[in-house]
Amino acid sequence: MRRYDEDVVEVVRGPQPGGAGGVYRAFGETLRGLKTTFARILEGPVTVQYPEEKVPVYPRFRGRHKLHRFEDTGLEKCVGCSLCAAACPADCIRVVAAENTPEHRISAGERYAAVYEINMSRCIFCGYCEVACPFDAITMGHDYELSDYNRSDLVFTKEMLLAEPLERTPLRAEGE
């Protein structure tokens, strides 16, 4: 049989209503709050009028991924090794590799990524793919505006990731 009087917790209550304590409870705390309000009222509004206005991000902000090419040859840096897919904790990267031929050379190595897809609706933007990449082929960009009307549209293909992204997100300036 369980007894209910064994684990009684004592609750310490504030001053009872009435008297000086009651007055403080009624006005003191309220005035303390209003003090902050009136002190900031001259500073003007801090609300960011998104989407007309955007919050700048830090340089190491982890937004939408980018795939890169070599600047001199134009070849893709990605060799389709799938290490990003292995590192991905959300399992949102899919890589299907294929072999380069002299007539059809895509990347610098023997293999290239024939299919490279990131499912942005599952991505948690942890940046492990960037860490895993042995060729610096994938980096996290700054873009965070990824919403869409269809889930399937959130699967980014290699062409989308390789394309120069619309730089819609302002970068926080030095010291800002």
Place this chain on the structure above:
Amino acid sequence: MPRPEVRMVTLTIDGREVEAPENSMLVDGAKHGDVEIPVFCYEPKLGPPVGACRMCLVEVEGIPKLQTACSTPVKDGMVVHTQTERVRKAQEAVVEFLLINHPLDCPVCDKGGECPLQDISYGWGGGTSRFIEPKRHFRKPLALSPLVAIDRERCILCYRCVRYSQEIAEDYQLVLLERGAHSYVGTFDSTPYVAPFAGNIIELCPVGALTSRAYRFRARPWDIEAAGSICTLCPAQCNISFTVRDDRVLRVMARDNPDVDDGWLCDKGRFAYQAVHADERVVEPMVREGGTLRPVSWERALDEAAAALSRARGRVGALAGDGATNEEGYLLGRLLREALDCNDLDSRVARGPSRETARALSAPALGATVPDVEFAHAVLVLDCEPMDDMPILDLRIRKGVRRHGMRLVVATSRPSSLDPNAAVSVRFAPGAGEAFLAALDAALAGGDVDSAAGAAGADPAAVRELARLLREAGDDVVVVWGERLTGGPRGEQAARALLNVCARLNLRRDGAGLLEIPSSANGRGLREAGVLPGAGPGWSEAADGRDAAGIARALAGGELGALYLLRTDPVRTHPDRTVWSAALARANAVIAHASVLTEGLLEHATVVFPAESYAEKEGTVTHPDGRVQRLRPAIGRPGGVRAEWQVLADVARRAGLEIALPTGAAATKLLFEAVPFYAGLSLVDLAADGVRWPERDAASALDAPAWEPVELERPPAAPSPNGALRLGTFRPIWAAPEVEVSPALRFLSARARVELSPGDARRLGLASGARVHVSHDGTGVAAEVVVRSDVPAGSAFLHEAQGANALSSGEPRLVEVRPA
């Protein structure tokens, strides 16, 4: 030699007492104490260790220098240290040396993620390298064969592939060229390494130096799933593991089962998975409309099939073959016998011995296992070519000869690839197996050898020598024989002669016996499931019916109206192609389960059900040595393919026989209940390695009394050539529809060739490569001549490919060979 007895010894490894089998190597012994010693070159399957890579150095008390654990046998009381500073430094140094010239291209390397060198570098390497000079660079990838790519930058010269080629496959094609630091793996004069078992080097390579060209860059180890099943492309029924990605089979690897395949695969088994996803594959039911096969709905196809079968009730024949499972065979038997009142069904290509004799031949006491072949005192290879008929057995026989001193004797009509390993080889005329056995029986019993040997066209002295060897080699004798020996009109007599020989050699004992290579992948299972005229499930008595040849004649003569083909095309595989063509043309309905439309089906099938591939199938098959093995689906069925047990049950229901089959496992249950000696088996028991039913108690259901030698009939003499040539046919390993539709293997698909002896070729004025016409009684096939000095004069051997079965029949024949 009989299996050696294993004695356990006690040794100390890293301070703990370990029991290990005596004379096992330290690497293996350490595993008994859960101690892992890293290795590259050591692979027990390759035979004695070579100690080439030095990765396994350990400290043994009492020996001043570090020892290679792979080549140091364990001894009682040995004290071994694997974790000392000395050992660690030595192992780090070895890894550092190996990595000096090994490129750091793991991201593009196919082995990345499943690479022993990666694992060992992480586990036992120092993590840094003092080598700052540039590494060597070479052209890569290079082709080693159309199937294998070689990357010599990555090679660490562990010799595994070279040892495999020399000691396991014994093809001696892959060798180490040059010397010292210049050594490299290659072949003679830039010839490709193409051999029936060449693909195994891909799995053996501990780095990414040898990679499969078919699997190149297809997937990473973390992208894939492994699905264990059985390869049903030939009777060897090797245990395999499918590599699956996105519901596609990308690779086949060996699933080591020492009782079946010893961990090797042939190239057909390794690469013919491509047929599963081939464009040529039938994935929808089809019905012939206006002369051509058109895709239709399942309902329509099933209705048409059932209607055609019901119309021909009592006049339906059926054939089963290839990868049909035991369950499908059993259901086919019920469909024919119970729903359609027919008894004309066969799973063999030619009439075999009577039910009584066949039961005696498959008696559990007389059965040999695959490992028995390795450990026997002597093995007789009789009228079969293991390399072509059951490839993996060929490796097992070679292993027995090489490692266990087994004496091999070969008695075939065509020169065998095992001849160089044989103590005695005897040639007899094609189709004269019965006469040879009569001669052998006489030699063993001390009778008149000469007349029977004369009838067989064999050398009596060689037969006597062979008999002497079988008698004197030891008690354990295994006879490996091919189904063709007992096929044909005199199959009964040949089987009796074989039983006589068994009785005289006293083969009813453990470690000895018969091992039959059936002509189709699940030949034994289908027979035991009752796909035979005159024998029901479990060799039970059944009303007699027509055999395959009889079905052909009856169809051609109009006595049978419909034919049910379960995964077989008689026009392609059965003897007497012309008779079968005529039979199929005359049949009112030909209902076929097929995955590829081979010529007979393309022209004559009226309803085609898409067949499952072996990667999609579930059910059981029976290995030639009686091991019941389980097929598990690795991928989903493509398109409209349905399970074949379900199709058979649906057809049966429409034909009036209700078989309650909610699942595939229910079909297996029905089978196990119907076959007395499978009684009590369950799919769970078969899960990993299968179960050999002759070793179970239920096997007594098939026990036959010991055979008493009988007086043999005088065998008919082989036809004397008289200017013509005796025709022998054989089916090369590559003669299979799966090979033809697999892009990687297509270059190997069998061509029509005829092998002639040098004397006959000279007489006919033919040289290797000449186009000829091989004919008998007006029917003929075109072929290309191959002159082989081993071929006995007076015989011509035709590869069974591209219509060569037009010439073969159950009986010995003479043919003419003329320039085309």
Place this chain on the structure above:
Amino acid sequence: MSAFEAEQSVPRFAHGSRVPGWDDAVDVNKDPASIPDPATTAVPDDLRAEIEEHMSRYPDRRSAAIPALRAAQRRHGWCSPQAIDQVASVMRVTPGYLASIATFYDMTENEPRPDHHDVFVCTNISCSLLGAPDVFAAFQEVASDEDRIHVRSFECLGACDIAPMASVDGVYVGPLEPRDAQTVVDDIKAGRPVLEDRQLARRPVADEEARGA
């Protein structure tokens, strides 16, 4: 066209660790090199007889591989694919087995060297003590412009009694001095017997009794 068929240029480092053969792919259109069938491989009768004679001397026929290759090399000038095929056909081994032996050993030639002369200068201990390094240097200098004369140092040739010595196309000559190098090269070019008076074959037997006999 896949990467396998394509000829690729490979960047190499200046110090050049290139090894011959490593860059060679196989010709996938060739037939695999199994044991050549005697019926289709023509072997000169005398070569066959010589190889079979060598094979008969050993319990394992493969032991005769080296003398058999030497015999084929004498006949063909080098261990050509055809020569190896012929030996393989007689010995019933694969050409690959023989190729691994032929490329392993120094005195089997793997490339045609028509009309060439070998000068092996012994630099092992006895010869070395008597000035072999100078002799070798002299030979190298004299023969440096001669394409057809191939000079190399050699470990002991087993003729210490005429040290320092050299083997010129198998003919042992010695003792040599550095200035003999020019004479040897001249003799080779002129097709004369080399240093006739100092050939080991012509040297009188030292043993008085044996000489008298």
